[in-house]
Amino acid sequence: MMKKVLLFIISITVLCFTGCHSNNENLVIKSFHHPNGVYFCREKVNSEINILNPMKNEKEVWVEFKIKDNLGNLIDSSIQKEMIPSGKEENVVIDWTIPVDFKSGSYKTDLIAWDQSPENSDAKKIAESVDKEGILVFETQDNFDELDGNVWLVSEGNLGRSELKSENVTLNNGLLSIEMPQNTLNGGEIYSKELKDYGAFETRMKLPDAPSSITGFFLYKAPDYFYEIDIELYNQPDGTLMFTTYSDGEKKNVYVGNLGFDPTNDFHDYRIEYKENQVAFYVDNIFVKSWSDGFPKEGMYLMINCWYPKWLDGEKPKENQYLLVDWVRF
Template structure:
């Protein structure tokens, strides 16, 4: 079975068991396969992209010459998006491994996972961000509770009309709610592609840019596998992007167990939250900060 409620840790709640079984069956029938060549194309750095012989694992490489990136062939408007990623081991300072959804417009929408490399024993920092109609500045950063370079881990985004849920190995780490009622733009009109890139971010990624890339350790490699998506393909003109399983009331908020896990992450591992920035970055906290969990 693919990642349907495992990807989220959602519980049945009030939904009838038949509805749940129907949604799972629908996911199995419609979810795309994990073959990279079928679902992705190379964005840049063709010589730095390698695919395993079975087509199931992709590798992005960064050296002094170039990084690399790939993008989904389809654009999606809402859905569930999952990727298993194994990050660069050892000294990864100054390097950014990004996995995100983004629209191809100037006032773009974007949902970001950004893995910020670090010196050995200091550990990766995972930054998430949300752009709505071109406006971001919604960064949160956490320390992961495992070594993301030792093995593959699952990073997922569930995006619907009500909320965006970021999860790591089925543990919610962030929720961005639809707060249009208080004047906060929400991501609901612009289809987005799935993108991942590996690039030199030494100007800002590690200790504010004070720690640079150690090129003597190059090449740097990040690996990807088990791509899973069940999303509304925007190019399918006959398909409605409403009424799917992710639009059901079960997915309009977090379960009690999910909220407990989210609070655990915030309490133990979050070290930066734009809503609590005391540097004077915002004269007043953005309005969603009083509402999001």
Template sequence: MKKKWLLASLFLFMIVFSVILLLSLKERTEMPKTERETFTPSTVETFQSFNREDWEIREKFKLGRGYLLARQVAPAPGKVEIKLNSRTADGGEIRTRESFQYGQFEAAIQTADAPGSITGFFLYAPPDLHHEVDIEIFNERKSKVLLTIYQNGKVAKQMEHPLPFDPTKELHDYRIDVLPEETRFLIDGELIQAWKGNFSSKPMQLMINSWYPSWLEVKGDASSPTVIDQVSYSR
């Protein structure tokens, strides 16, 4: 009888332990989702028309080998196109008028097919190298992303990540979560990199651009523009 009672107690203990373990694992795997749900409801911009109260187009700005020019940006119903000119090395940029210190930022982007150029999805505030969180996508078929955080006048964190797809062929989702204790980068919902720490000390504008950096070699004509299909952001 005593043996049966011990076996029953052991069996009950194993069941309770298993339930506690499963709940713990579930909590760990769902932590990003829980943090995501703490953001306010997203503002979703589908660009059915270009809302100039919320967004602005960079008029003229020297960057890399050329300029960011307003004429290279072409809003259309349901999208914004940024055209690249390989002969003059000119590109374009759009940015929010509002600034954000923390939040979640996501964009559906199909990059230009323009080797030697990049598409940036990032947060920025002047001066240079002090307040910036970047996803930079190389505008070529066999591509990669460069993830960078600038802080206090220098690179605080940086890594390259090869892309398992051709970003010039279709839309993909790029996301940045800037939190007081962590900054995360996701592509198509998959966590690529997370850096612990507070890297934001000033509100930053959300920007998207395509341009020719001086540290890349222009390898041919741009055969397609960068297409921005949708952008969402929340605090």
């Protein structure tokens, strides 16, 4: 009988010990609010954690903000201490300013509430939220209010079946317009004045309806087949697209797919994310394809063009057709 009583007392003691956590265990995390959408360098990013303190005493809580790249690598973080008044529900705001030299691209955020500073080895998480949507960060966006000669240059020359003419590149009501004139195989092209390093490059475009021609949004540097990362869109309603990378003098990767919509009917977003260990492609912010090797690893020019390649039939359009570009950001 004595053994049974003793065992019962020991059981209660163990249960009490394992159930007694930090003095913050009764804080209630009501909700997390992650930042979403598009941001630019120097801009402030706001996150919130809604915390309820139902206890009679003011309680301390530490909140942490983490930002990670699309491969899960930690890029930056911030930590702050908050005091939650007794019987109060508080929205704890976490501010993080994007550094001026931050690399453009897509990022995910984590929000964590701790019972003490997470720099302490015995700190315990009260709650954590990992964002699934993420944010996009860019350095700048060109809305083509003008064709800035310090940013863009216009090509003159031959490409495939086409003669690229500067006269086909104009601005129209805040849109960059590249004309594909009727009864010709001519086109047009712009390219960045400066080489572009790793980062994200995105544009919003409406394609011309000119079968047997393509629109390119890509990174390139001479010579051919050494430095190139392409989004190539067929200028036709069926939505055919192709992603390609070139390095070391040859084609390394190619993907042919379908957009699932008519790109000549409306504007859509197309993005390249170029990192040292990955190149990824997105359409309307939806991931499509990535490669972890087989692409160049040095600066290239950002380019946009409309032209008729020799590997397509070269059908001359019966009416003038136009590539319309709303904006480009990088």
